[in-house]
Amino acid sequence: MEYGVLVVVDRCIGCRACQVACHVWNGTEAESTEFSPDYTNPPDLTSNVWTVVRFVEMGEGDGLRWYFVKRQCMHCVEPACVAACPTGALHKDKDGIVLWDSKKCIGCRYCVEACPYGVPHFDPLDKTIRKCTFCADRVREGLEPACVAACPTDALIFGSLDEIRARAEEYRAKGHPVYGLEEGGGTSWIYVFPKETAPSDAGLPRLGPETPRERIDKGLLALAMAAVAGLAAWGVSRGKAAPAAQEVKVR
Amino acid sequence: MTDSSKRDMGVKYAADRIAIERPRLREALDFLVDILAVQRELAREVVSPALEPTLPRVREAARRVGGGRSLLDLVDLPELPPSAWEMIALKILEVIRRHRRDLESHVAIVEGAIKSKRLDIRGLAESLLSGGGELVERESERLGVEAPLMETLSLWLAQTLLRSLSSAIAGEIGFEGWREGRCPVCGSHTRVGYMRGEGRKLYLKCSVCGTEWPFQRIKCPFCGNEDGQTLGFYTLGEDRRFRLYFCERCGRYWKVVDEEEAGGQIPAELYDVWTSHLDAIAKRKGLR
Amino acid sequence: MVEWGILIATYLFLGGLAGGLFASTAALDAITRGGIRRTSKLGALVSWVSMAIGLILLLADLGRPEHAFRIMLAPHMESPMAWGAWVIVIFTVLGLAYWLGLSDFGGEPLKPLRSALNRIKDLLGALGSMFGLMTAAYTGILLGFSRQSLWRPWALPVLFTVSGIATGYAVLMYLVHRTGEDVGLSPAGLSKVELIVGVIELLVALLYVATIPTPARGAIASLTSVNGVLFWLGFVAVGLIIGEILLPAISLRTPEKAPSPALVLTTAALVLIGGYILRYAVLYAGQVA
Numbered sequence: 001m002e003y004g005v006l007v008v009v010d011r012c013i014g015c016r017a018c019q020v021a022c023h024v025w026n027g028t029e030a031e032s033t034e035f036s037p038d039y040t041n042p043p044d045l046t047s048n049v050w051t052v053v054r055f056v057e058m059g060e061g062d063g064l065r066w067y068f069v070k071r072q073c074m075h076c077v078e079p080a081c082v083a084a085c086p087t088g089a090l091h092k093d094k095d096g097i098v099l100w101d102s103k104k105c106i107g108c109r110y111c112v113e114a115c116p117y118g119v120p121h122f123d124p125l126d127k128t129i130r131k132c133t134f135c136a137d138r139v140r141e142g143l144e145p146a147c148v149a150a151c152p153t154d155a156l157i158f159g160s161l162d163e164i165r166a167r168a169e170e171y172r173a174k175g176h177p178v179y180g181l182e183e184g185g186g187t188s189w190i191y192v193f194p195k196e197t198a199p200s201d202a203g204l205p206r207l208g209p210e211t212p213r214e215r216i217d218k219g220l221l222a223l224a225m226a227a228v229a230g231l232a233a234w235g236v237s238r239g240k241a242a243p244a245a246q247e248v249k250v251r
Numbered sequence: 252m253t254d255s256s257k258r259d260m261g262v263k264y265a266a267d268r269i270a271i272e273r274p275r276l277r278e279a280l281d282f283l284v285d286i287l288a289v290q291r292e293l294a295r296e297v298v299s300p301a302l303e304p305t306l307p308r309v310r311e312a313a314r315r316v317g318g319g320r321s322l323l324d325l326v327d328l329p330e331l332p333p334s335a336w337e338m339i340a341l342k343i344l345e346v347i348r349r350h351r352r353d354l355e356s357h358v359a360i361v362e363g364a365i366k367s368k369r370l371d372i373r374g375l376a377e378s379l380l381s382g383g384g385e386l387v388e389r390e391s392e393r394l395g396v397e398a399p400l401m402e403t404l405s406l407w408l409a410q411t412l413l414r415s416l417s418s419a420i421a422g423e424i425g426f427e428g429w430r431e432g433r434c435p436v437c438g439s440h441t442r443v444g445y446m447r448g449e450g451r452k453l454y455l456k457c458s459v460c461g462t463e464w465p466f467q468r469i470k471c472p473f474c475g476n477e478d479g480q481t482l483g484f485y486t487l488g489e490d491r492r493f494r495l496y497f498c499e500r501c502g503r504y505w506k507v508v509d510e511e512e513a514g515g516q517i518p519a520e521l522y523d524v525w526t527s528h529l530d531a532i533a534k535r536k537g538l539r
Numbered sequence: 540m541v542e543w544g545i546l547i548a549t550y551l552f553l554g555g556l557a558g559g560l561f562a563s564t565a566a567l568d569a570i571t572r573g574g575i576r577r578t579s580k581l582g583a584l585v586s587w588v589s590m591a592i593g594l595i596l597l598l599a600d601l602g603r604p605e606h607a608f609r610i611m612l613a614p615h616m617e618s619p620m621a622w623g624a625w626v627i628v629i630f631t632v633l634g635l636a637y638w639l640g641l642s643d644f645g646g647e648p649l650k651p652l653r654s655a656l657n658r659i660k661d662l663l664g665a666l667g668s669m670f671g672l673m674t675a676a677y678t679g680i681l682l683g684f685s686r687q688s689l690w691r692p693w694a695l696p697v698l699f700t701v702s703g704i705a706t707g708y709a710v711l712m713y714l715v716h717r718t719g720e721d722v723g724l725s726p727a728g729l730s731k732v733e734l735i736v737g738v739i740e741l742l743v744a745l746l747y748v749a750t751i752p753t754p755a756r757g758a759i760a761s762l763t764s765v766n767g768v769l770f771w772l773g774f775v776a777v778g779l780i781i782g783e784i785l786l787p788a789i790s791l792r793t794p795e796k797a798p799s800p801a802l803v804l805t806t807a808a809l810v811l812i813g814g815y816i817l818r819y820a821v822l823y824a825g826q827v828a
Contacts, residue, residue, distance in 0.1 A: 017260075020252050025264045027516065084684060086624065087606075088615035106609060107602015109542045110620050113685040113826075122542065127602035141271040146264060205686070212684070219619050219680040222696050223626070226676030229700070230562055230669040237566035238661070 002096030003139055004164030005148060007070055007191045008171075009202075011155035014039075014053055014068035021150030022051045022072075025135060045071060047123035050132040051147055056202045067194060069202040070156070072147070073098060073119045073132035074180065075188035083212040084114035090129070096161055096188045097136045102128040114212075116184060116205045134188070161188055168192060179204050185211035255295060259288045265517045269525050276524060282350040283524055289346050290411045297335050298415035305329040306419060313420040317428025321438040322420070328377060331412065336372040340365050343407045347400070357396040361404065364394055375401070376408040379459075380437065406459070413437050413460035426464045432472020436462040440473060442505040443523045446494075451511060456519050463519065471498035472505055485532070495529045497538050504538035506530075541826045546600040551678040551818040552706075553593035554627065555699050556811070558675035559707025560586040561634055565664035565671075567711065567722055573660070575720040576641060582711050583638035586671070590631050619684045623677040630670035637663040675703030678818075682825065688755035689825035694747035701740045702814045705783055708733060709810035716803045727794035730787040733806075737783025744775060758828035759820060766824035769816050778813010782806055 089104035135145035180190035434457035564582030640656030679696025
């Protein structure tokens with residue numbers, strides 16, 4: 001069975017308990033941050049910050065209000081990071097969790113460039129990449145992920161991916177924008193947005209349905225075309241070779 | 252989030268870690284985590300403010316701890332107003348109610364007695380320290396509730412006050428003069444300790460008030476036996492995280508967590524439960 | 540945040556150069572039926588050394604270079620980086636073999652090997668050209684499999700390949716000039732090839748910029764950013780328009796005369812600088828866009 005989480009954006013109050021829970025369970029050090037103009041803190045995911053609540057502003061003046069969108073690894077159905085990883089250090093397990101094996105990581109950071117969500121980060125001390133583990137060490141023991149367990153408003157709902165997808169479909173039928181059912185082949189963390197908002201305003205990338213596999217196939221095609229071009233260039237040159245040189249000798 | 256809620260979260264997740272290893276402890280751990288959180292909240296909101304005026308006197312006494320005389324041998328247990336005791340008792344009963352639905356009717360009786368001021372809460376708390384269980388027995392008989400419930404309540408009442416007291420004077424007590432196996436603050440005996448640092452220095456941790464103090468490695472905390480021939484410990488096969496120490500002279504045992512092996516993920520306040528499997532082993536070996 | 544920096548930019552450039560130079564060298568060698576042995580030998584050597592340096596830079600950029608063997612021994616073959624690594628390693632071996640077959644390296648003991656390699660020079664040339672252009676294209680395909688909108692247009696691998704050919708060809712022209720060997724083509728013919736490559740590259744460059752999605756395009760298309768200035772002035776104006784189009788056009792005005800040493804050297808320098816700036820600007824702009 002694959003795991004999934006439904007993020008009901010409307011219910012999040014921005015308390016950041018999930019962020020603290022993530023640090024506490026995973027023993028990752030908190031980053032010291034500086035003043036920044038928006039309330040998202042820390043401003044971005046890092047090799048130690050595996051989840052962060054993004055504070056998204058909406059409206060202006062007296063109408064200004066926030067909504068809160070938690071970020072973490074989406075545990076994509078077809079993860080681009082796994083496709084990019086040249087050594088198989090990153091892998092997707094049968095339960096849908098995308099994990100990395102630091103023994104196999106060579107530190108090329110291709111996953112960092114490939115992930116559409118900016119999730120994996122290279123740790124300069126460990127010389128390996130790090131990211132959210134879906135609390136594999138909890139969920140595989142029957143517990144909820146630490147962030148889900150800490151959420152005081154049930155904005156995070158943990159369950160089987162099938163069940164989570166079904167609930168997301170229900171929300172969509174009621175007119176809520178939903179993110180993660182199709183994007184890039186779908187994700188295990190699926191977001192339900194308030195009706196008047198859009199996932200792209202919260203920084204979620206607009207992805208077509210093209211999967212990483214499909215894009216790689218196009219890359220292979222391009223590579224094959226280069227091979228043909230190289231061979232053709234040589235062949236044409238060979239064909240143009242003036243027989244003159246030898247004939248001159250004979251004469 | 253406040254620091255205290257972060258701390259509570261840390262204890263909660265440490266309990267999860269223990270429960271993953273030993274699922275049978277799940278309920279006990281949930282109960283413990285809950286009571287610890289409530290005790291900390293009470294310490295912060297109720298006990299600390301009430302203790303404030305008595306602190307200079309207590310601190311002064313703390314510096315004189317030694318020669319076998321614990322803090323409570325030197326100074327009376329600080330007073331709390333009856334309203335504070337009442338709030339503490341009710342909060343603790345709430346936790347018991349949450350985790351022991353089966354005791355609901357008994358909890359309700361005790362709660363009624365507290366609300367109608369028919370229960371000597373302070374007396375219950377103090378009876379634990381004086382070691383006399385008569386009051387607990389008498390009160391449970393009088394109200395018609397199970398004695399273990401009353402015992403637990405009196406332990407947790409005393410604990411709430413003592414934990415607050417212990418942390419208020421942390422750093423004031425000179426442990427150099429304290430070579431006892433009893434707690435330098437409340438005088439209770441403990442059977443929980445840990446070894447920390449490369450030299451694996453031994454510390455004992457009071458299971459009542461939480462005070463931690465250094466203790467000789469080769470010495471029985473119960474009878475003071477220092478003869479290495481009659482002291483020893485067991486470990487569990489390859490698992491070197493825990494040591495079950497015993498004294499052949501008095502037949503007592505104590506449990507030590509080797510933090511160098513165990514890592515620092517579990518806070519010491521959970522050590523007693525974390526090592527509860529050692530209690531069963533000790534029992535089988537006839538230790539007490 | 541810039542995850543891939545100067546080492547990778549240099550590697551992308553060297554990979555393109557090595558591939559383009561090998562393909563150009565092998566083609567010219569084929570046209571002359573091996574009549575430009577010294578030029579071919581030098582071309583193959585410069586190509587191989589460029590690739591080797593590129594590989595060293597690539598290793599130096601890894602967090603754990605001591606684990607790099609995993610890409611070769613236990614690769615995850617779906618990854619473009621894994622197949623790219625294989626392409627590069629095969630290309631490196633072919634390039635070395637091609638050069639060895641032409642050289643006197645190793646004296647008597649290596650003679651049987653050298654003559655064996657020389658006998659299969661055609662095969663090595665054909666395969667090397669194939670893997671050379673695959674290497675050049677791969678540097679673009681690598682970037683294409685990413686979240687960076689600036690790297691995703693399909694014109695980018697084409698641009699990197701054409702730029703690799705242009706830089707390789709410019710170096711080859713310089714080598715031809717240095718050895719003074721007869722390539723059997725008129726100087727005008729050589730310049731014309733350069734000009735044609737230049738015009739194609741210019742068109743591909745414009746196509747590339749045009750196909751970048753709008754929000755990201757500014758990072759390289761706008762002259763208000765450092766990378767934009769580098770791209771338009773350094774790459775397009777200096778490297779492409781002056782180096783690959785204007786200067787060859789000047790040579791074409793005197794079709795019989797071989798271009799002056801200064802002109803050959805200037806052309807090669809400008810094309811190489813332009814090619815390097817292209818990799819640098821695209822790599823950096825992609826990560827800040």
